Amino acid sequence: MAVVRFGPAGKPIDYKGKTNDVCTYINAERLDAYEYQATYGVKISKQSAIELKKNSKDNDVLVSMHAPYYINLSSNKADVIERSVKRLVQAAKASEWMGAYRTVFHPGFYTTYTPEEAMKCCKKAITEIQDELEAQSVNEYTFAPETTGKKSQLGNLDEIIEICGSFEHFAPTVDFAHVHARSGGSIKDKNAYNKIFQKLEDELGLKSLHSHFTRIEYTDAGERKHHTLAEDSYGPPLEPLLEEIVDCGWDVTVICETPFLDHDAIKMKVLYEDILKIK
Structure with a gap:
């Protein structure tokens, strides 16, 4: 039977304890995934990361890491590439310490490059990272480049698939809200989700997926703002995604990125379990 997990992007809203004990709290909420946020730098010590790994195993909570936001592997500035390489090397080391099964990152921006030039630059930087x-x-470690939400960013679904198909130790993160925002609101029903899963299976041979979900506001340029599940005037729709997850039989981890984090992750899991009972 497929293993489907839900959890927050970062510490639960009401959690006041230490990071290395957070999985005990998450397990008590009946959640079973946690994405450690290193978005402003990898600041966790090796000892704390090792303790987090033990805590996650004791509580059957699957840990992933979101690497720093300040990463641009397709920059037209050599010093930006150099710093980005160092940050991802550091993130991969910390991921190994904490037993994170995915290290999520945003690949970069097109800047002055064409998409093809940006991809070439990104791949060169990835080779440097893996050599180091x-x-x-x-x-x-498994790097998990994420589908990006702005049209100025390297990281549409095809580009993420190309990156992951080009390197070992790589698997995609599909942020469904980013796909929705970047495409002008294309995800409207179960069929739209099915096409994404089918594309990943056809091109990468996948039967498992790390993913993000939130309601999202967008403009012509793409992503603008995350919204809660209750704000259902914003897409993409949640229930068709959960129906597709049930029907496709994949192992899927869904990390909640709404402002309500674990509270909305619990709602996702409850709805998933209700759909599972009906099926």
Whole structure:
């Protein structure tokens, strides 16, 4: 039977304890995933990361990491690339310490490049990252480039598939809200979700997926603002996604990125379980 997990992007809203104990709290909420946020830098110590790994295993909570936001592997500035490479090397090392099964990151921006030039630059930087990780004997990591929400960013679904198909230790993160925003609101029903899953299976041979979900507001340029599940005037729709997850039989982790984090993650899981009972 497929394993489908739900959890928050970052610490639960009401949690006041230490990061290395957070999975006990998440488990008590009946959630089973947690994405550690290193969005402003990897600041966790090796010892705390090791303790988080034990805490996650004790509570059957699957941990992932979101690497720093300040990453641009397709920049036209050499110093930006250099810093981005260092940050992702650091993120992969910390992911290994904490047992994170995915290290999520945003690939970059097109800046002055064409999409093809930006992709070439990104791939060159990834090769540097992997060479450095090999030199440091870091092997237990899986980078998970995320579909991006702005049209100025490298990272539409096709580009993420190309990156993941080009390197070992890579698997995609599909942020369904970003796909929705970037495409001007294309996700309207179960069929739209099915096409995404089918594309991933056809082109990468996948039967498992790390994903993000939130309601999202967007403009002609793409992503603008995240909204809660209760704000259902914003897409993409949740129930058809959960129906597709039930029907496709994949192992899927859904990380909630709404402003209500774990509270909305619980709602997602309850709705998923209700759909599962009906099926």
